[in-house]
Amino acid sequence: MTDRQASNEAEDPRGRSGRAASEREAALRDGEAVIHAFFDGAAVGAALLSLEGRFVSVNDRYCQIAGYAREEMLSGLTPLDLIPPDQRDEVRDRFMPFLRGETPAYDCEHRYRRKDGGEIWIHATAGMIRDRDGNPLRVAAIVEDITERKRAEETLLQSRRDLDLMNQTLEQRVAERTAEAEARAAQLRKLAGELSRTEQRERRRFAQMLHDHLQQLLVGAKFNASIIERRIGDEGLLRRLRYMIELLDQSIAASRSLTVELSPPILFEGKLVPALRWLARWMEDNHGLHMTVNAGDEVFPLSEDTRILLFQSVRELAFNIVKHAGVREATVSVSRCEDMICITIEDQGAGFDPSSLKPATGDFGGFGLLRVQERLNLLGGCFDIRSRPGAGTLVTLVVPFQQERGSAGEDLPGMS
Numbered sequence: 001m002t003d004r005q006a007s008n009e010a011e012d013p014r015g016r017s018g019r020a021a022s023e024r025e026a027a028l029r030d031g032e033a034v035i036h037a038f039f040d041g042a043a044v045g046a047a048l049l050s051l052e053g054r055f056v057s058v059n060d061r062y063c064q065i066a067g068y069a070r071e072e073m074l075s076g077l078t079p080l081d082l083i084p085p086d087q088r089d090e091v092r093d094r095f096m097p098f099l100r101g102e103t104p105a106y107d108c109e110h111r112y113r114r115k116d117g118g119e120i121w122i123h124a125t126a127g128m129i130r131d132r133d134g135n136p137l138r139v140a141a142i143v144e145d146i147t148e149r150k151r152a153e154e155t156l157l158q159s160r161r162d163l164d165l166m167n168q169t170l171e172q173r174v175a176e177r178t179a180e181a182e183a184r185a186a187q188l189r190k191l192a193g194e195l196s197r198t199e200q201r202e203r204r205r206f207a208q209m210l211h212d213h214l215q216q217l218l219v220g221a222k223f224n225a226s227i228i229e230r231r232i233g234d235e236g237l238l239r240r241l242r243y244m245i246e247l248l249d250q251s252i253a254a255s256r257s258l259t260v261e262l263s264p265p266i267l268f269e270g271k272l273v274p275a276l277r278w279l280a281r282w283m284e285d286n287h288g289l290h291m292t293v294n295a296g297d298e299v300f301p302l303s304e305d306t307r308i309l310l311f312q313s314v315r316e317l318a319f320n321i322v323k324h325a326g327v328r329e330a331t332v333s334v335s336r337c338e339d340m341i342c343i344t345i346e347d348q349g350a351g352f353d354p355s356s357l358k359p360a361t362g363d364f365g366g367f368g369l370l371r372v373q374e375r376l377n378l379l380g381g382c383f384d385i386r387s388r389p390g391a392g393t394l395v396t397l398v399v400p401f402q403q404e405r406g407s408a409g410e411d412l413p414g415m416s
Contacts, residue, residue, distance in 0.1 A: 040059050040060070042059060043061065044143065044144045045061045045062030045064075045066075045143040046062060046143075047059070047062050047073075047141045047142075048138045048140060049078075049140075050138065051137075051139070052078075052099075053139070054078050055074050055077055055078065056074070056138065057074070065112065065122065065143055066112060067115040079095070079124070080095065082112045082113060082114075083112070087111055090110070091110050098126060098128075099139070101128070104127075105125070105126065106125065106126040107124070107126075108124055109121065109122070110124070120145055121145070121146045121147045121150040122144060122145060122146060124141060125142050125143075126142070127139070127140050225241060228241060229241050229245065264279070264311075267307070272310060272334070273293065273295045275307070275311050276311065277293050279291070279314065283318050287319075289318060289321060289329070291329075292329075292330070294331065294332065295335075302341065302401070306341070309375050309399070310341070310343060310397060313343075313375075313376070314397075316372065317345045317372075318330065321345075324349070324350065324352070325349025325351075325393065326350045327347050327348060327349040329348070330347045331347075332344070332345050336401060339400055340398055340399070341398070341400075343398075344395065344396050345394075345395045345397075346392065346394045347392055348392040351387045351388050351389050351390055351391045352389060352393070353387070353389060354386075354387055376399060379400070380399065381397065381400065382398045383395075
């Protein structure tokens with residue numbers, strides 16, 4: 001610069017500001033040239049915006065995304081003009097603070113309404129281009145068509161909704177089926193209890209008939225036969241009469257035994273263990289089977305259904321030992337664990353293969369092995385057999401503890 005030019009500039013400040021503006025415009029043009037070269041080859045939509053938000057330059061991909069020709073895009077449109085009305089206020093509230101410099105960058109996903117009326121999803125990002133002094137010059141924006149991704153996300157979201165609905169429906173069905181199953185199980189338990197009570201009532205009725213009618217008739221017949229015995233002088237007739245009296249004695253004894261066997265009075269005194277101890281004495285007296293009952297001295301009350309079922313089950317298992325085990329000793333153990341009653345019946349006899357049991361061969365007297373299992377299942381219990389040929393048999397009966405209404409239960413020693 002010559003001394004004369006410097007002197008002229010000193011005299012004309014507008015010359016300096018004009019030259020600065022020219023230099024800034026030149027820098028802007030150079031910057032835009034570089035940006036255009038980059039934008040034109042980009043695989044995403046790229047645009048330059050004025051500080052007012054209008055399109056200044058766009059690449060081909062941006063025009064394809066928006067559906068407008070380049071001339072239409074540069075005729076005064078702004079990105080907000082491409083936003084559907086229902087999202088426009090939301091996007092404006094995020095975009096305008098960026099233009100005012102209140103936020104450093106813009107990053108948002110929203111919809112674009114194309115010129116043909118179709119809508120797509122885009123991901124838009126924008127940053128400010130500044131000069132050397134930090135003054136804003138242009139806005140550089142990049143948009144990416146994410147419609148397919150959004151559709152995939154919506155499909156996945158809908159699938160999750162459908163799955164949640166299916167799970168809810170399934171859970172509801174499971175809950176309904178569970179409730180139905182529980183109701184049916186309760187009905188079956190009630191039916192099993194009623195069946196046991198009905199059977200026991202019939203046993204008691206039949207035992208009462210034997211005691212009140214048949215036994216009395218037999219006793220009366222023996223009484224009259226004894227009177228006749230004292231008045232008969234014929235030895236032949238006397239021998240026959242004495243034999244008849246002997247048969248009457250046997251009939252009376254058999255009737256009394258059958259009465260007790262059908263319906264032991266001790267079974268209705270409310271305690272299981274004393275009834276099992278009575279059964280042990282009765283089995284030894286009548287069948288020669290020595291049964292050891294391990295249960296301690298104290299007892300606990302059970303519901304009548306449970307007590308009768310367990311007593312009948314142990315009795316039939318004892319009969320089975322007499323018939324098939326080939327031994328004269330057995331052990332019965334009674335215990336309580338939390339809310340379950342457990343009874344085991346063990347012998348060291350012949351044993352058998354439990355897998356060979358079939359409905360037709362489950363011979364446990366009139367009660368039947370499989371019938372024992374069915375009754376226990378109906379009361380919510382279970383039945384287990386451990387045996388093999390030559391190694392004895394261990395049978396386990398487990399039922400829920402159901403205390404007699406209105407009674408206070410006593411625990412077995414050492415049980416809780």
